[in-house]
Amino acid sequence: MVQSLPMTLLANLNPQQYEAVTTQSKQTLVLAGPGSGKTRVLTQRIAYLVQEMGVAPYQILAVTFTNKAAREMRARVENLLSQQLQDIWLGTFHSICARLLRRETNALPYRPNFVIFDEGDQETLIKRAIRELNIDEKTFRPAGVLASISNAKNDLKLPQDYPSQSYRDEVVKRVYERYQSLLVDNNALDFDDLLFVAVRLLRENPDICRRYASRFAQVLVDEFQDTNLAQYELLKLISSYHKSIFVVGDEDQSIYRWRGADYRNVLRFEKDYPDCQKILLEQNYRSPQNVLDTARAVINRNPNRTPKLLFTDRGNGDTITLFEAVDDTSEAAYVVDTIQQLVMSKSAKPSDFAIMYRTNAQSRLLEEAFLREGMAYRLVGAQRFYGRREVKDCIAYLRLVHNPDDEVSLSRIINVPTRGIGEKTVLSLILAARSAHISPGQVLIDLGQNGDSSRFWSALSGRGAMLLADFGVLLGNWIEQKDKISLPALFDQILEDVVYQEYIEDNSDEGEDRWGNVQELRKLAFEYQDRGMTEFLENLALVSDQDTLPEAADAPTLLTLHAAKGLEFSQVFIIGLDEGILPHSRSKDDPEQMMEERRLFYVGITRAKDRLYLVRAERRSQYGAYEFSEPSQFLADIPATLLKVKSSSSSTRRRSSSSYDFSEQISSATRWAPSKPVTPTPEIQQRFRAAMRVKHPTWGEGMVLDSRMIDGEETLDVFFESVGFKRLMASIANLEIL
């Protein structure tokens, strides 16, 4: 029995994967190129730990990037082991921290019913702090101040640690201080707090830290290159007892620097754990060689990276198509047309396709094009649903019932639907609350309970006091009902009490849509009725874009390049390959950011399992008016031989046939690198190409992984069956092409 297991567990792993899954080293760093099977390594590693090394599931902590990835990983491990693994802590950094913090509120200035503030809530609160401090909102934009505070938290800096080098620093520091105490008053944590407070909890309470650290005998981390300092520190603390930590990542896929992610955590890891074992996964099982060559041509321009081989035995595959549309509308039309043609010719099915773009706004024209053609599509993006005003309103009601101290939710819905409680009344409510050192929500409840004998009654104007008391009665009722009736029943009760349906249904199509969204949320509440409000609200706050991807539908997927990380599709379109879009104009001045734009493109390219389409438009409407755009500088880095260039103009001239004159393509292709210092086109002198089979006099047969010209010498990376990777000069090596 025990003997047969490794067979099923470890079958079909290549030597590097096998080593990673079964390593006995305590600290392991797996550097995994795209499509190299890192998810597989992680799942099998967990299964191996449980089955072969006798690690109990509750001793395992595994961190993924999205909830979806966590769910999938759990399902796959359970499948491998044919057992339920309820006790594994498996989730995103944020959800794991929320879980940890909810268990340890005794040691924290929060109560267990704390809520999680999303970006909108954060901004509301920041604005409040800025106004309270009489700071000018124009010179100190809330979003900018928030970003600075967020960075500070990710760097584990408290308000008192915040620098005061400049006037702006001073201002941010003061806002940070006020903002933080407002959060505590609201019994709320923002996204960054989840991590930062967890780190402080473990740092400042050695007993608690020891409890968790001794429990988690094995810590595993996916997408390690995208951890920030707070996350790194958390991992270090939580693995401080057993010091068994297994991380998987790829610096070339680090795309969250702007959120504090620091791929140098990989270096930090090697420094902190000098005995760690480093394993490279370089064989790609996803994409054909042409796609990999394109990806490599793009990423190789980034300096200071550990060069990684990227090879496949899948063959060259189709040429990459580069399409140049006249404008952004025809860019979208081209994508939809091409998909329709391929679907109709049965070369692919709708769900094989993904369309990736740099900014969410780019999805609009695509959606319109799909709608025009009557084709279904699925759009990845949590904002789409949870960002809706009516959805946020309903969530605010639930949050307020769950945590009456949540002032942000209260102020959101205290007059929605309008019930005569205007600005002045709200202000007097807040003043009454402040002077009594309780939250406005508590004042409301008191007013509801005691009416004109409430101690707050006299502080408010007659009409205002009455309206507030009326609302307080409702709030008090809901809170009383909360634990007696089910979540969907409470939801219905609230909607009924505030006559919400009539408020949003105005007999327009949009009104119908809005009510539909509310119904959708109610359905979700129904699914959570056994798990309760806390979990419901927490999951609402922590959904990621990828989590919202509807599973079944046989339709193309529309998503940002960021959301595409970790996914793969047979046919990939990357649109908007124009200067200012990809790379984005906001990254222009900062070389580090430009490198990240490049990695983003790299991530997109390497999602393709079969075909890759790169698309751009000569003209696009940036803000209302059309503007001409230059081709993305990244296109110039792709060797012309890999690309088949098409454009709208030639396709209208020749209809949309695929009979393009080759010389026309080449001349067209060279346009992509007009004024830039391009390495002299090496194809002419080069004898070898990636994926060629070759024979060496002493090492025998092997496969060419890469060939390039260095100082006039053709330099090859070859993988030999006998000895593995070798780098050699073509002129000396005496290779025979097979």
Next chain:
DNA sequence: AAGGCCCTTCTTTTT
């Protein structure tokens, strides 16, 4: 207090 209108503003990526 509420709703409407016009003004600016400014647009990255997201847990």
Next chain:
DNA sequence: GAAGGGCCTT
């Protein structure tokens, strides 16, 4: 081209 803010009228 959308969203929010400020200002106006009712």
